[in-house]
Amino acid sequence: MDVAESTGNLADQLLRLTRRLHRAQKQYLQPLGITPAMSRLLRVVSHSEEPLRMVDLAQRLDVVPRAVTTLVDGLESFGLVRRVPDPANRRVIRVELTAQGRDALQRLRDARRAAAEDLLAPLGPEQREQLGELLAALDRDPSRSC
């Protein structure tokens, strides 16, 4: 098979997988009442030592700051996160998890793992390890934790 053609095929497979993962994610998040974008934000918040600023969240989620405002509005209305002012800089708002938010995050992780287990069922342990290595090689910049 021609190199260009095989690259095209790989692109097709990746796009199909992307689509499938997107649908699966929506499925397993639905019962939790959390949207995929909120789920990403919660994970970024939980991965950080200190409460992040809105602008940091935007950078790590790779979206414009305005998008973060909407997401935090939603999560705050659900009681999962809290906006706290920064004493050192009155422009800044920091976002931290509430106790409810930590609970939700745990349920979210469990649901994600169950969904992944289902998706990965066709692969044996050594194939999963292979896949993990390939994905790590593809991901040159692991700083974005979304």
Added chain:
Amino acid sequence: MDVAESTGNLADQLLRLTRRLHRAQKQYLQPLGITPAMSRLLRVVSHSEEPLRMVDLAQRLDVVPRAVTTLVDGLESFGLVRRVPDPANRRVIRVELTAQGRDALQRLRDARRAAAEDLLAPLGPEQREQLGELLAALDRDPSRSC
């Protein structure tokens, strides 16, 4: 490493990849004036022998028929596809590519391949083959061509 934990890590990696591919897809489609959803529809149309019905498109794209109406509206306004009535069943509308649509599809394939080449740069030929096999194993149902 614990089995559940490694599954969770794989899930994380897959979600990051999903996100990244989604952004990359939007990037390379932008100059073509085609949205990702339109691109999927064009590919499904092009993969079929005969012109498909709206309801077939919905099934292959895994969306509700109503979503197909909007997409075909857009593509038709761009002159890339054409709605044709079905003589055998007057409820049915079939969607076929125009000559412009075939051109667009070719540019789209080229752009996708270039983007894939960029994304896959960190992988050598044998790693790409491995990845292709793993993705094929994951994709139990290749009937959905979106």
Added chain:
DNA sequence: GCCTCATTGTGAGTATAGGTAACAATGAAC
């Protein structure tokens, strides 16, 4: 001090993607 400029978050509006509910036109089955 004060003037300018950069940073930070958000209101207002838009586009894309998709979903539900209701419906008219048509075909199929009894």
Added chain:
DNA sequence: GTTCATTGTTACCTATACTCACAATGAGGC
């Protein structure tokens, strides 16, 4: 020939993320 299923669409809603504009605040030069 009446009832029921299929097909596409009108009308509306949600989620995601964008641009633009703007007010509040901080930082630097003078």
